[in-house]
Amino acid sequence: MKGPLSGLRVLDLTSIIMGPYCTQILGDMGADVIKVESIDGDVTRFIGPARHTGMSSTFLHLGRNKRSIVLNLKKEEGKKALFKLVETADIFVHTMRPKAIQKLGISYEEIVTVNNNLIYCGAYGFSKNGPYGDKPAYDDMIQGASGLAAAQTELSGSPQYMGTVMADKTTGLMMLNAILAALYHREKSGEGQNIEVPMFETMSAYTLIEHMYGLTFDPPLDSSFYPRVISKYRKPYQTADGYISVTIHSDKQWSNFFTLSGNTELIHDERFQDIEARTKHTDELYMMIEEIMISKKTREWLNILEKADIPVMPILKPEDLLVDPHLQQINFFEKVNHPSEGDIWNINFPVQFSKTPILIEHFAPRLGEHSKEILCEIGYSEQETIHLFEQGVSFEKLYFKENRIKH
Secondary structure, three states, X not given: OOOOOOOOEEXXXXXXXXXXXXXXXXXXXXXXXXXXXXXXOOHHHHOOOEOEXXXXXXXXXXXXXXXXEEOOOOOHHHHHHHHHHHHOOOEEEEOOOHHHHHHHOOOHHHHOOOOOOOEEEEEEOOOOOOOOOOOOOOHHHHHHHOOOOHHXXXXXXXXXXXXXXXXXXXXXXHHHHHHHHHHHHHHHHOOOEEEEEEHHHHHHHHHHHHHOXXXXXXXXXXXXXXXXXXXXXXXXEEOOOOEEEEOOOOHHHHHHHHHHOOOHHHHHOHHHOOHHHHHHOHHHHHHHHHHHHOOOOHHHHHHHHHHOOOOEEEXXXXXXXXXXXXXXXXXXXXEEEEOOOEEEEEEOOOOOOOOOOOOOOOOOOOOOOOHHXXXXXXXXXXHHHHHHHHOOOOOOOOXXXXXXXXX
16 A cells, blocks of 8 residues: 555646645655656755765755656746646646746646646745735744744844755645645545745744734733743753753643652742743743752652653764664664665655555656656657757756766
């Protein structure tokens, strides 16, 4: 049995991380994802170390379970081939700005003329209906614009970006959610539709879940930021030999912690009686944890706190995850042999389906690796395919001997 989305075809015209993350998950879930690339390829092919040009570490993860076709959409024959692909597709995904899509002639209104059941998803920096509609956008500026960077001010003394491309990946997940919802609607009604997923609005909604705080009310009852998560004392705590992450939340957990740390008198302190009171005294609580944690080694604290059912984990670096006993036991990482890139570590899909297991059917493709195969699938003859290659409309790159990177 193949994945839950087996039988669906996705045309992926996305680049960077946001869109490719969404379509990688669709591919992992069993959809036939056709990555439509320009002659130069998705720039993600060049983000990170690589054994061969165009096959970076980032692309090896985001490009799996996809097939690559090169189409020069600035040429009429390239656009014609894309429209023939659209006839066979269920989902069309892109991350180009509205003006660029209009210029290429592949807007929803134009695409739907050949497939009116299509689910068309466009992800932009900002909703095209607002004054920012055609502004370019990347992860950093959306973290800044959405309030996420400002929320780090108390922790570091100035606005800071998160140490991961959170806006890209979160918006990619929102794209995935929207596409799956549209598929459900189509299953019931037979109707395709146009979906807009803007980064700015997505990340503003994401940030404001807790950081509307007092501004939820009119007039405001408090400031915007949720005090607990912006406290400068909320951080990995230093132990006698490293760092540890402790989250004490419920009344029972705090009572257990006060007892274990030799502060039983605080169990009945009015400042810490319930979550409402503790929220008002967040800094005092976290400062106390900071002072206590350094008295013992990480392993000692893990043993003590786990027995008391207090959530605790060591601080792990990416390289630690590769040897983490839990992740090893569930086979989270798998060493695989990529046909052109050799041995690589694959990150397995984190969700388990009991009836439709997730499979890695395609390694990340070389640029245009499946151009001929896909063109033949939509009716092009051998001679017509060769003509497209000769005209620079498409190509197929199978080998990398000429551009192996030396280390």
